């Protein structure tokens with residue numbers, strides 16, 4: 013019988029399941045994850061809350077076999093209508109300083125719920141140390157501050173995420189922590205204790221310590237199967253694992269050959285839609301330009317494209333002198349990346365332009381009177 017076995021039920025594994033159903037796939041779908049009913053990760057660091065994609069009844073209704081178990085050595089498909097899809101995602105990197113075991117990690121729903129309980133049980137203005145000011149660390153620092161904690165954020169850099177947001181935006185957003193009552197220590201943490209953190213030789217008291225020092229692809233299953241792995245399971249443009257016909261890899265765990273590994277929600281959804289098309293033999297949707305968002309304090313931050321491809325930047329200031337957007341241009345002057353604060357319409361216009369391979373001019377990008385609608389038109393002229 014035709015069968016798809018999906019290992020991992022994060023947004024990639026879940027979206028593949030939904031896409032297969034929507035595309036009328038008639039075979040058996042087996043979705044396995046030891047974490048149980050699939051849930052969405054972004055709300056974990058913003059609200060410390062578990063949000064399921066669908067209730068258990070949805071899977072039953074559509075005949076999906078949802079298995080709460082880890083599959084560590086799945087069989088490689090033998091028949092022409094059998095597929096194995098690895099959607100094993102990423103896992104939190106470990107802090108490696110003395111006493112690191114005293115810091116909690118924030119990557120799974122169980123970890124988010126444990127941290128939420130500790131915050132609830134703590135006194136008002138509980139001293140909280142957050143180690144790492146990347147996307148997850150910055151969002152959690154903001155959520156803890158909003159919950160009334162006295163937060164100290166430790167970052168080895170004063171512009172964390174510069175390669176992701178563009179240097180100017182990274183600096184601005186990091187500085188915004190201080191304006192929102194978060195104490196920032198821009199120095200590497202060298203030691204952690206049960207109720208303290210040491211950085212730059214200074215000891216900082218903390219009743220709760222959370223480490224968010226990045227994530228890495230979880231390739232354990234792929235490596236066990238002897239599949240091609242290099243900072244992610246190596247796949248082609250159709251998400252096929254290199255050298256395999258019926259083994260696909262999607263989401264954070266996968267990396268397309270000659271591309272950086274995409275580690276965002278939207279990219280995982282794109283991978284899943286392409287994989288579903290491959291399995292059902294339908295035309296694959298085109299891959300969209302990279303896009304992700306992050307919420308911290310009162311700012312909704314969006315990033316389109318890839319700043320690692322930019323050789324120069326243009327900043328756009330708002331009427332009050334605030335930094336609204338940073339644009340990254342390649343050496344030929346084409347727009348390859350943009351980061352913006354509360355710029356929903358701008359982000360939409362730029363995504364559309366970049367998906368179409370069209371670039372506004374540097375002058376248009378620099379001119380704050382050229383709004384999203386004009387930019388979209390400008391790009392066409």
Ligand SMILES: Cc1cc2nc3c(=O)[nH]c(=O)nc-3n(C[C@H](O)[C@H](O)[C@H](O)COP(=O)(O)OP(=O)(O)OC[C@H]3O[C@@H](n4cnc5c(N)ncnc54)[C@H](O)[C@@H]3O)c2cc1C
Pocket residue numbers: 019020021022023024025044045046047053054055056057081082083084099100101102103118119120148230233262263264265275276277278280303304305306307
């Ligand atoms: C706290 C947090 C906040 C985030 N916020 C944002 C955001 O605001 N915007 C954004 O764009 N992105 C955000 N991300 C990133 C985004 O969530 C990921 O890019 C996305 O989850 C990737 O989906 P995935 O399905 O590939 O992997 P994952 O979500 O990591 O899911 C992989 C699943 O595979 C399972 N698994 C692993 N090994 C096995 C095995 N052997 N057998 C069975 N199952 C297995 C794991 O249990 C896990 O559930 C955030 C991530 C985190 C951790």
